[in-house]
Amino acid sequence: MTTFDHETRSRVQRYAGPIFSVYTDVVTMPGGGTAARDLTENKGAVGVVALDDAGRVVLIKQYRHPVRRKLWELPAGLRDVAGEDLALTAARELAEEVDLRAGRLDLLLDLHTSPGFSDETIRLFLARDLSPVPEEQRHVRTDEEADLEIARFDLDEAVAMVLRGEITNAAAVGGVLAAAAARAADWATLRPADTPAI
Incomplete structure (x- = not known):
């Protein structure tokens, strides 16, 4: 079985606020390609x-x-x-x-x-x-x-x-x-x- 790390190649911040921030990451995918993924980072x-x-x-x-x-x-x-x-x-x-x-x-x-x-x-x-x-x-x-x-x-x-x-x-x-x-x-x-x- 092959393991694959989803490596973040780049990140762009879209919004920064007091509770959460929003980013677009470009992430490596199985098979060798990349994909853009939007995410929020939150205080919890x-x-x-x-x-x-x-x-x-x-x-x-x-x-x-x-x-x-x-x-x-x-x-x-x-x-x-x-x-x-x-x-x-x-x-x-x-x-x-x-x-x-x-x-x-x-x-x-x-x-x-x-x-x-x-x-x-x-x-x-x-x-x-x-x-x-x-x-x-x-x-x-x-x-x-x-x-x-x-x-x-x-x-x-x-x-x-x-x-x-x-x-x-x-x-x-x-x-x-x-x-x-x-x-x-x-x-x-x-x-x-x-x-x-x-």
Whole structure:
């Protein structure tokens, strides 16, 4: 069997922004040719499947402009603080978006969100032993977060929502299904929160 390295021969930057940058790379292909491939380089993100003592998952409904509608999602956010531990980023997003703290965080899943054009990854944590953030310490939500809806669904109902097409956000789909699978395995598939990132 012959292995072939897809070597980047050239790169042109098309856009540089605060969250992602866009490039066109010319890449070698099997058979000796090359092909142009557009890609985005992204900061990456974290998300949280927050599961309460009653077995309900906390979801948010938030406006997403590219699809022009509100989607059910997990509490999540960008890895935009340099050097910040990913579990700490997840805990911060959980507090900011749904006013909750977790007594326990485990690594649930790592995902490449759209590898056909982006290097973005999202690390999903399972949060349990939830408690409310005190009122005076709560984050003030702005922009799309200003009118987000927070709801709790039984985990089995959230799985059904995925299968009915009511939850379509990729991270939420992966997180809900992974949490249900982890629960079915009596949580044996969970990994430590500080497992090295992909």
